[in-house]
Amino acid sequence: MSIYFPLAMILVVLGLHGLFVCAHPLRKVLALNVLSTGGFLLLVTTAAQSTPPDPVPHAMVLTGIVVTVSTTAVALTLVARRHPRNSNSTGGRSVS
Amino acid sequence: MNVPELWPALLVSIPLAGAVLGFVRMSLGPPLAQFTALTMIVITGFLPVSLIGQENQQHSLGGWGPPLGIDWRLDAMAAVLLLLAALVMGGATLYRAAAERAVDFKVEHDLFWPLWLFLWASLNALFLSADLFNVYVALELVSLAGVGLIALNGGTALAAAWRYFLAMMLGSGLYLVGVALIYGQYGTLDMIQTADALTVQSTTMTGAALISGGLLLKAAIFPLHIWLPSAHGRASVPVSAALSGVVVAASFYLLTRLWLGPFESLLEVGPPQLFGVLGVAAIIWGGLLALFQRRLKMLIAYSTVSQLGYAMLVFPLAATTAGSAHAQGGMVILLLSHGLAKAALFLAAGCIVLQQGHDRLDRLSGANRYSALAWLAFALAGASMVGIPPSGGFLAKWWLLQSALLAEQWLWISAIILGGALTAAYLFRALEPAVTLTAKETGKTPPLALNLAALMLAVAAWMVGLVPGAAESLLINRGEA
Secondary structure, rough: OOOOOHHHHHHHHHHHHHHHHHHHHHHHHHHHHHHHHHHHHHHHHHHHOOOOOOOHHHHHHHHHHHHHHHHHHHHHHHHHHHHOOOOOOOOOOOOO | OOOOOOOHHHHHHHHHHHHHHHHHOHHHHHHHHHHHHHHHHHHHHHHHHHHOOOOOOOEHHHHHHOOOOEEEEEEEHHHHHHHHHHHHHHHHHHHHHHHHOOOOOOOOOOOHHHHHHHHHHHHHHHHHHHHHHHHHHHHHHHHHHHHHHHOOOOHHHHHHHHHHHHHHHHHHHHHHHHHHHHHHHHHHOOOHHHHHOOOOOOOHHHHHHHHHHHHHHOOOOOOOOOOOHHHHHHOOHHHHHHHHHHHHHHHHHHHHHHHHHHHHOOOOOOOHHHHHHHHHHHHHHHHHHHOOOOHHHHHHHHHHHHHHHHOOOOOHHHHHOHHHHHHHHHHHHHHHHHHHHHHHHHHHHHHHHHOOOOOOHHHHHOOOOOOOHHHHHHHHHHHHOOOOOOOEEEEEEEHHHHHHHHOOHHHHHHHHHHHHHHHHHHHHHHHHHHOOOOOOOOOOOOOHHHHHHHHHHHHHHHHHHHHHHHHHHOOOOOOOO
């Protein structure tokens, strides 16, 4: 098994960790992105297992990327609506 | 009677086209939604009838079969849930459109209708799809539309929408990783092909666990229900009705579709008893919390947690050979009658809030001629939920009870009976002011159409129980047909 399979699992765990531990909403959004990237890496790793590479997981990852971009856009809009004043001023630090 | 090929495609394309048109021309929103409601109710009303004594319908999109293409499958459970979505969303459409026409009702946002139709299209796609990844996309679309609809209420609803968003995205993320693991094992996304290929091994178990964890979170099954009450309680009334009546049922539908389909062979080594225990805990904990709520809408929201616990009992009961058919039929009828009754409760509560200006239980005054219809709808829907014969709620719980009796599962039997008592207790607490207190002749009169929308859904919840023969031949005797 290639190095990418454990790597994908590490990304998933990192994403889950960030989602639960980080307080800042932007960090939560990033954690969600890391989580789905872990899922995508897992799919691409699966595709590479067969020769020639399986095209179906690529189609899934492409669709998944579109979905993730859309969810991120919704998340950022929601964060901006919730914190109209301090959304620019606090940078990457926690606003709690 | 066969279902025309085109009909399932219309179920998704009509609301989707409506959503796009309604976004381009905001003023067209209400007529587009009403047209969609009408066509959806006609088509989905025909589907369950056409499936009695018939094979399940299979539809390969674009003529591409699996594993490359995506298959849609229309079975009895999908047909019933499509009907549920059409009735609940249709009733809520009527409520919202009438509320917008009423002069003294402030409309929060124009984006409601596009998002609403978008939610409808995604729900229908979710019910029809038989492809694990297609379902992931549909789940995301349902969640995003839901987040948008909750957030439209502004203020405290924004925080609720944010929490809802995080819970939904965590659920989808887990689901996606689980699907990737399953695909890695079997090289197919089609549910039937997966079912044929599935073997019991650790990677499959991990994938099934991740998928189930994600879906349990989305279906708000105890103890993963904590996001539900604020999201469902703070959203506007039609949105609460759709979320509590259909959207949680959609995630639960998927869970049963997987565990009674592809994952069925995992049930022997897996967790049916654990699912059952979660269900019992949900019935009791959700019921107790509903009993101690101070606001009417929150009480209704917590009752969703409790009622979905009943549906969870399908897993341990379906794992027994004696009670399997009644358990599955009971679960489908439970989702249908609960969805209709829950939507009726939210719409009735909305009328009561409009009339009294608040929904604090300790300050509600008695029913007067302005709110009598709303309280009637509330009482009818509540009676179905408690399980008074011959309502739909009675039929659902009777079948579940019958299944548990056939399989001699005493723990589940006592949970079903205890849950009924709890449901009666918290609903009586909500109804008490209407009956016992004297009415105040104050307050605004909500338009008649609002009350009628609530009343029609409550009556629909009873109608389910009036056709037990049809329900039985659709859901229980299908195997022999």
